[in-house]
Amino acid sequence: MAMAAEASPILSVLGARALAASNPLPFRWFDATHNGCEILVAVNGRDPRHGVDSIGTEPAVLNTHLVIERWKPDLVVSAGTAGGWRRSGGEIGDVYVSDGRAVHHDRRIAMEGFDEYGIGSYPVVVVREMAAALGLKTGVVTTGNSLDESDDDRRMIVASGAAVKDMEAAAVAYVCDLHRVPFMALKAVTDLVDHHEATASQFTANLMIASRRLAETVIRVVDWCAAREVSDLR
Numbered sequence: 001m002a003m004a005a006e007a008s009p010i011l012s013v014l015g016a017r018a019l020a021a022s023n024p025l026p027f028r029w030f031d032a033t034h035n036g037c038e039i040l041v042a043v044n045g046r047d048p049r050h051g052v053d054s055i056g057t058e059p060a061v062l063n064t065h066l067v068i069e070r071w072k073p074d075l076v077v078s079a080g081t082a083g084g085w086r087r088s089g090g091e092i093g094d095v096y097v098s099d100g101r102a103v104h105h106d107r108r109i110a111m112e113g114f115d116e117y118g119i120g121s122y123p124v125v126v127v128r129e130m131a132a133a134l135g136l137k138t139g140v141v142t143t144g145n146s147l148d149e150s151d152d153d154r155r156m157i158v159a160s161g162a163a164v165k166d167m168e169a170a171a172v173a174y175v176c177d178l179h180r181v182p183f184m185a186l187k188a189v190t191d192l193v194d195h196h197e198a199t200a201s202q203f204t205a206n207l208m209i210a211s212r213r214l215a216e217t218v219i220r221v222v223d224w225c226a227a228r229e230v231s232d233l234r
Contacts, residue, residue: 009215057171106144122173139163143170
């Protein structure tokens, strides 16, 4: 998870316990047990130079790599908030689970072979049965390092058919793919990118609502997964 505000409701519901982090890195790690599952919540923490949440792909990559190396998880979930689109039927508070792939929309490399490398197209666990049972929306998750979207971003997003956009999922999926660890993303919508109101204003107004919805969904997803082997989720 990227932001403390996103993680707070989940940590509270789980009664998670803080673990020693790896200084001088800002990451914060918490462990909990729920329904027989051992859960590690890894939060990117506050950037030591700028004093804000460490959002974006760089901290997501490093934190995910350290978590996989140290704890050897059976399943990694990129849980957080995201932007959606009215054109895709998105509404504030909707929770999407990744389907098909996780991609980047801001890595434009106009050279043969590198163009596809830039997009990424990392695999995600197929959980359509779970989504149907829990009433979750599904779709491609696309990742970029900006809160808004440029015209070039918009073209790539439309081409990928993405349902939600965030700033970490594809980076986490990249690390999971390298380590051969199953991956999924759960994203709660804070803002509608094609709404007339500014994205930042929507995000600020809806962050806590979306984070609470996300926490509720994470628990339901853990309950679903607890009764199954990871291989069954495929």
